Amino acid sequence: MKKGLITGINGQDGSYLAELLLEKGYEVHGLVRRSSTETFERINHITDRIKLHQADLNDLSSITEVVREVRPTEIYNLAAQSFVPTSWKQPLLTGDITAMGVTRMLEAVRQTDAKGIKFYQASSSEMFGKVQETPQREETPFYPRSPYGVAKAYGHFITVNYRESYQMFCVSGILFNHESERRGKEFVTRKVTDAVARIKTGKQKELRIGNMDAKRDWGFAGDYVRAMWLMLQQDTPDDFVVASGETHTVKELIEIAFDHVGLDWKKFVVQDPAFMRPAEVDLLLGDPSKASRILGWKPELDFPGLVKRMVDFDLKRQGGA
Numbered sequence: 351m352k353k354g355l356i357t358g359i360n361g362q363d364g365s366y367l368a369e370l371l372l373e374k375g376y377e378v379h380g381l382v383r384r385s386s387t388e389t390f391e392r393i394n395h396i397t398d399r400i401k402l403h404q405a406d407l408n409d410l411s412s413i414t415e416v417v418r419e420v421r422p423t424e425i426y427n428l429a430a431q432s433f434v435p436t437s438w439k440q441p442l443l444t445g446d447i448t449a450m451g452v453t454r455m456l457e458a459v460r461q462t463d464a465k466g467i468k469f470y471q472a473s474s475s476e477m478f479g480k481v482q483e484t485p486q487r488e489e490t491p492f493y494p495r496s497p498y499g500v501a502k503a504y505g506h507f508i509t510v511n512y513r514e515s516y517q518m519f520c521v522s523g524i525l526f527n528h529e530s531e532r533r534g535k536e537f538v539t540r541k542v543t544d545a546v547a548r549i550k551t552g553k554q555k556e557l558r559i560g561n562m563d564a565k566r567d568w569g570f571a572g573d574y575v576r577a578m579w580l581m582l583q584q585d586t587p588d589d590f591v592v593a594s595g596e597t598h599t600v601k602e603l604i605e606i607a608f609d610h611v612g613l614d615w616k617k618f619v620v621q622d623p624a625f626m627r628p629a630e631v632d633l634l635l636g637d638p639s640k641a642s643r644i645l646g647w648k649p650e651l652d653f654p655g656l657v658k659r660m661v662d663f664d665l666k667r668q669g670g671a
């Protein structure tokens with residue numbers, strides 16, 4: 351039986367990936383950090399079928415112990431400080447977890463079973479930052495624009511380096527933005543769909559938003575975790591861009607979400623400089639052709655379908671559907 355260990359199992363992607371691995375008959379283990387209030391909202395429905403282990407990406411001995419105890423066949427390193435604005439407020443912590451945490455995971459693998467464990471690193475389109483070409487491909491040079499992007503670039507290269515130095519099966523998935531009803535409410539898609547539902551049900555009066563001209567290549571998280579799994583099923587380790595191949599502005603996102611419940615967004619949306627970033631990533635558009643050709647991966651849910659799905663979910667939560 352295959353054994354998967356997911357760091358960040360309690361996050362958006364971790365929860366979808368755990369479901370996917372269970373469906374495929376894996377024994378699923380998750381690494382979670384200690385918290386004074388245990389909230390496993392995203393994985394409550396599967397906690398009886400997975401095994402959780404307490405460890406922290408900042409603590410090498412704790413993760414080595416988990417890797418030694420579990421002896422997984424595959425590790426998916428999804429844990430990170432993943433919110434871009436927080437990376438300016440807590441740049442050192444972001445570097446410790448999102449960058450050095452990758453090296454700690456790789457060391458835990460190398461010291462335990464360098465040849466027997468396949469390793470997936472959750473890299474990000476934020477590494478492209480101030481984009482050097484469009485669309486962005488595996489070969490596009492990185493120009494990160496936030497401490498988060500810089501940390502992810504380190505995580506990418508250390509993954510490649512362990513592959514080349516120790517012939518370990520390590521891959522880096524360069525994933526563009528992917529969303530769902532399980533997305534944290536601080537990210538723009540969920541912030542918008544949650545606000546639309548609250549405005550529609552009379553619980554909120556306005557939506558305060560930052561840069562509406564930013565363009566992102568958005569997809570559905572459930573589709574993207576399939577690509578992670580496919581990368582570890584290949585015979586040779588390689589890196590892949592995973593994206594929808596379409597780009598949309600934040601304004602389009604807002605329009606679709608408000609339209610879906612019959613509201614005119616212009617009456618409710620207020621631009622607020624508090625949500626502008628010190629340095630912005632203006633445009634992201636990925637070229638997923640390598641993933642399509644080699645992994646046979648393609649996304650199933652399109653952008654309007656994704657936004658409507660998230661609005662419907664939030665409306666139901668607010669008792670409005």
Ligand code: NAP
Binds near residue numbers: 364430
């Ligand atoms: P997420 O919802 O923020 O989940 C991140 C997880 O990491 C959380 O479960 C968090 O634990 C855990 N974590 C944070 N610090 C940790 C530490 N020191 N030790 C152990 N665990 C820690 O992120 P996501 O959207 O699922 O993304 C998954 C990964 O893909 C991240 O690495 C992210 O940077 C990357 N990524 C995401 C996207 C995207 O669009 N979603 C795109 C490209 C790359 P708690 O639950 O305790 O907070």
Ligand code: F7E
Binds near residue numbers: 559
């Ligand atoms: O911002 C703009 C903001 O925070 C998207 C993470 O998963 O994807 C995510 O990073 C865009 C930016 O995601 C608001 O300026 C406008 O241009 O939803 P976001 P992100 O920064 O792209 C990448 C691939 C990751 O790897 C990250 O982990 O929306 N925007 N107004 C706003 N953004 C937020 N959060 N809030 C606003 O009010």
